[in-house]
Amino acid sequence: MTNFQNAIETYEALTQKIASYHEATGLVAWDMRTGAPKKGIAQRSEVLGTLSEEGFLLQTSDAMKQALTTLLASKNELSEKTRRSVEESKKTYDLSAKIPAEKFRAHTVLCAQAESAWEGAKVSGDFASFQPYLEKIVANTKEFLELWGYEGNPYNTLMDQFEPGITVETVDRVFGQVREAIVPLLEKIKQSPNAPETDFLFRSFPQDKQKAFSLDVLKSMGYDFDAGRLDTAVHPFAIGLNPNDVRVTTKYDEKDFRTAVFGTIHEGGHALYEQNISEDLIGSPLCSAASYGIHESQSLFWENFVGRDTAFWDNHYTQLKTYANEQFDNVSQADFYRAINVAGPSLIRIEADELTYCLHIMVRYEIEKGLFDGTYEVKDLPAIWNDKMEEYLGIRPENDAKGVLQDVHWAGGSFGYFPSYALGYIYAAQFAKSMESDFSLTDIIQKEELGTITSWLTKNVHQHGKMKTPSELVQDITGGPLDAQPLIDYLTAKYTEIYKLD
């Protein structure tokens, strides 16, 4: 057997094994979050640690290094699939291998301590107690950036871990476009005398009926229950163990049915993506979403472009009423539609609506970018945060708990992830626009032929897994680059109508 053949075999055995470890840790994580007996959690964390470490050791092993070196030296002999897979593995290898193990371990310990300090700081609203941890985390991350390397802005390398190929130039461009359109739109909405009534949303909707309705919707979306299941979790999520086992979770609030209904549609959108990745990618690092932003585009497409669309409720409003108590008896479908699309400025990201969510993300994006290109210092973040909130959303947090301390991400050492949330909206709107050249989305939704949408998304997005980069997907689907105009057009039209702005 040649060196090359040897390297192929070694590489495939390693990636298969790594995939098995990922699948096992995924199942353990799912179990811990959906109903594992609480006393068993401590020991289960040990198990999770062992499995994660084994996977990590394989990814960074000498055997992996040698196989990658041999294969990358003969790129032209590789199939397209193997080449992409090898490149993906090399990226993972470099991220770990370039950081000295001792430094990486110390950083992991620091982040664990920082999360704990953050929890305390969030309760007391005392940023100063968290500041030294965040300073050290940022300093370490800057050190890592020098080791990893970067082109242009150092922050590019951080975003690349979540959104391969994205740069600050691109994000500045599209976020700027969105901001210029949304900030004045939001201002008009705040002045509008036509805010929707929402009281009737918050009456009592029995949990089992919410579940029945959620299951109906998941089925109509084309979610395959032979390759998945629906459970409850405190912080809902979807998780793909492999394309034939993709699980959705939701939670129920009897006083606000939107949590379960829109939450299930959102997670269902994530799950459809993972269920429809091509089976021939199983066992390789390509059996995964193209990026975090593309993943989010799928959940947001279903949640907003389908679930919050008026055509969707042409079919489902009567059905919803049969599941609910008398909650909606005197509510017209039009009023219901306007209520579920209420929008306005708010302080907390995870409570934000479709219109303002991107603005929350931009505050974080500007701060992260500034931290790593040297514009900002950690000690100034509370003031910067509050100023940006005022600039973008027109409101100022009364304390840091409702401001700079609200999210756990930075305490966990995670930088570069936030932009993906907003990119998901932009992608979703671009995809929706492209879809319109194949069929009328409104017609399809009204005819309850949601499978047509799923087929379109499978053909154009899902099946490819990581075989295409986000920009390749966007190019192939839309014929052009990332573009915020479709999102702006969509939001402007939708909210102009709902708030009767003309």
Next chain:
Amino acid sequence: MTNFQNAIETYEALTQKIASYHEATGLVAWDMRTGAPKKGIAQRSEVLGTLSEEGFLLQTSDAMKQALTTLLASKNELSEKTRRSVEESKKTYDLSAKIPAEKFRAHTVLCAQAESAWEGAKVSGDFASFQPYLEKIVANTKEFLELWGYEGNPYNTLMDQFEPGITVETVDRVFGQVREAIVPLLEKIKQSPNAPETDFLFRSFPQDKQKAFSLDVLKSMGYDFDAGRLDTAVHPFAIGLNPNDVRVTTKYDEKDFRTAVFGTIHEGGHALYEQNISEDLIGSPLCSAASYGIHESQSLFWENFVGRDTAFWDNHYTQLKTYANEQFDNVSQADFYRAINVAGPSLIRIEADELTYCLHIMVRYEIEKGLFDGTYEVKDLPAIWNDKMEEYLGIRPENDAKGVLQDVHWAGGSFGYFPSYALGYIYAAQFAKSMESDFSLTDIIQKEELGTITSWLTKNVHQHGKMKTPSELVQDITGGPLDAQPLIDYLTAKYTEIYKLD
């Protein structure tokens, strides 16, 4: 650091890791049997294969070998716990290491093929089509026995894997005792005009009410729901992932509530054992039942000595009636008690009752022993089986599907396990008798103080895990060796009364 200290550290790191793999494979297995989406099972089997193999490689690694050699050379310096743990690991090591890897792999493949052949043979009742597989499996096992070594009867080594320290002399003695008592007792029962009425058992009992009752009983037994949960499975089981996460499964038959109720009590008995193993054994191979027979003694104790005892229904019969429809409205408690203890000869082991179950086991024990000491040949098994069934139970299977082909064990290469099922009955009766010197079991059950029983079993059995051998447990609890007389006395008294034999 000395060699010895090094060996201790290596050994403990290895056993911790092995325990983590066992826990992960346990969770995967639980998930596959309780609700994993069916399409995901194929890929999950790969994961299970990877994790099992990793655990196996650690157990048989050179690092393990060297650590064991060093530690066993300094046995006197080891704590009691470490010594027992090391001996247990050495036993596992030898079982694997003494078989050439290639031979072991070929045998695994053979068993997979044999299981498939057995499935076909069981449908057609055609033993001849299965015979060549079984012959090869037996031949391989004989070869393994020569490599493993044995003292006295070769079959001792096979039984030892499930019931450490047991020998054919002991089993012949106690099984002989039981058979001499039970065969004539069964004969009297068959002649008795006082068989219980059972029609009323088989009406319609709603599944959710069966579940509510089962949960009540599990709670009253002292099963800790913060360290466990109850799910459904086609073939119910209990599984201990660690002592703080021990899960029970059951199944529901609306036409026969006994399946769920006695099944849950049985699996609950297994689960109590695993929940109450001392926490300081976590992460070592001692964090496990003393043997399969001792494990079975716990489930059978709860199922029969508690759940099928008349005192238990003094408390629970009224409760059962409130959960049931009118099923038991005209049934006295005495008639109900007699019905749930109906006994008689039958062909299928897994459908056998408390009185005759041991006789089914003895048929298998005699055959396995004979296969490995050269008395019997595979080709003669159908005739031997049928003759023994006639001798012990007084009935003869009309075909091999209901005879020698009924169990999967042999097709899977499993020999030596069957005796543990019957030893469990014998242990349980011995423990019940010893318990009587501390308190009246009837009183405790009648007063619904089942926690007292659990505490007694924890103190005497559960907490020790594998720190004591089965014979040490029996000696410490009863002051003597394995003895079938308590079981005989119990069965004779119980069935003489129920069938009014005097």
